[in-house]
Amino acid sequence: MLYAIFCEDVPNSLPLRQQARPAHLERLQAMVAAGRIAIAGPHPAIDSADPGEAGFTGSLIVAEFDSLEEAKAWANADPYVSAGVFSKVSVKPFKKVLP
DSSP states (O other), X not given: OEEEEEEEEOTTOHHHHHHHXXXXXXXXXXHHHTTOEEEEEEEESSSXXXXXXXXXXXXXXXXXXXXXXXXXXXXXXXXXXXXXXXXXXXXXXXXXXXX
């Protein structure tokens, strides 16, 4: 089943993001290689694809897991969590309707 992982950044998270980004992306790439990521990306803090120093306010990942518990455990083990980038992580079942 698909699960939506909603992550909210702490204020001024950009330096923390930059430091933990390689490990975060490596982990996501493993999920992509396994065919388990439907979509993933950050929320720019301003209305721009490249927000520069404004940074990001959070992230969204929609991925396939066997259970809600597995999705929560995976989300909470993210390098951004341990680096203090995220202030809050919420995981919810997701039903894809379109496209």
